Amino acid sequence: MRSVDFLEALFRPPLVLGVDPRPELHGREPLAHIRRYTLELLEALASRLAAVKFQLAFFEAMGPEGQELLWELVSGARVMGLPVIFDGKRGDIGSTAAAYARAYLEAFPGSALTANPYLGLDALEPFFRAASARGGVVFVLAKTTNPGAGFLQDLEVAGRPLYLHLTEALAEAGEAYREGPWSRVGLVAGATAEEAVLAIRALAPHAPLLLPGVGAQGGRPLKGPGLLNSASRALYYPGGRPDLEAALEAAEALLALVE
Numbered sequence: 513m514r515s516v517d518f519l520e521a522l523f524r525p526p527l528v529l530g531v532d533p534r535p536e537l538h539g540r541e542p543l544a545h546i547r548r549y550t551l552e553l554l555e556a557l558a559s560r561l562a563a564v565k566f567q568l569a570f571f572e573a574m575g576p577e578g579q580e581l582l583w584e585l586v587s588g589a590r591v592m593g594l595p596v597i598f599d600g601k602r603g604d605i606g607s608t609a610a611a612y613a614r615a616y617l618e619a620f621p622g623s624a625l626t627a628n629p630y631l632g633l634d635a636l637e638p639f640f641r642a643a644s645a646r647g648g649v650v651f652v653l654a655k656t657t658n659p660g661a662g663f664l665q666d667l668e669v670a671g672r673p674l675y676l677h678l679t680e681a682l683a684e685a686g687e688a689y690r691e692g693p694w695s696r697v698g699l700v701a702g703a704t705a706e707e708a709v710l711a712i713r714a715l716a717p718h719a720p721l722l723l724p725g726v727g728a729q730g731g732r733p734l735k736g737p738g739l740l741n742s743a744s745r746a747l748y749y750p751g752g753r754p755d756l757e758a759a760l761e762a763a764e765a766l767l768a769l770v771e
């Protein structure tokens with residue numbers, strides 16, 4: 513039996529803490545402060561979260577020490593039994609995708625990775641296989657929160673937007689990776705576009721849905737099976753700075769809308 517499985521996140525409180533650390537908000541020894549603040553936050557919030565989502569770009573931007581910090585925080589979350597999402601939006605030809613899959617889904621069994629579908633389904637298969645073998649989940653971008661997302665995602669093809677064609681194809685591909693009610697092929701749908709979330713859910717009833725954009729980007733949390741509401745700045749920097757007490761209050765306020 514596997515000791516950790518990301519699908520368990522779907523049975524926890526439906527809130528994801530996004531960790532996107534900005535060193536300029538952490539004083540004179542920023543990395544040490546980020547380490548301490550994040551671990552305290554995770555400890556205080558662990559039982560109230562579905563998962564923690566580490567945005568890889570912010571750690572990469574801190575150089576080699578940032579990478580080290582990331583691994584320490586990932587280890588901390590795992591020790592606390594908190595499921596981890598690596599937000600890397602990876603996507604490349606199959607052989608390279610397989611290397612990304614090794615780096616995240618295989619090295620950290622029971623975790624999730626965000627993926628970019630632009631290269632096609634064959635390029636996503638290594639992620640799906642690794643997730644399936646190691647108790648993970650892949651969240652594929654379907655409908656994103658950025659203002660220009662519609663340029664490709666809403667493109668009308670055969671009478672409906674491209675993101676729904678993608679959703680249908682991924683729901684079909686995800687059937688091979690379904691265990692009970694949930695597939696290991698999940699989708700990302702911005703909480704900023706509620707109608708799109710509902711349309712995606714209708715076409716992909718077995719896909720776990722990651723809903724970013726809660727709070728800072730104007731999205732509000734949505735309630736429903738398999739919906740994971742994700743907030744980064746609104747939870748990690750409530751009021752624009754690190755603040756443990758305010759973060760706990762923000763988490764409870766968001767959860768009150770969906771529990």
Ligand SMILES: O=C(O)c1cc(=O)[nH]c(=O)n1[C@@H]1O[C@H](COP(=O)(O)O)[C@@H](O)[C@H]1O
Pocket residue numbers: 530532567599626655656657658700702724725726727728729742743744745746
């Ligand atoms: O995959 C994501 O998490 C994601 C997808 C998307 O469509 N929009 C989006 O904002 N995100 C990520 O979610 C986080 C949003 O941060 P906040 O706006 O501070 O909550 C960032 O880490 C983004 O990279």
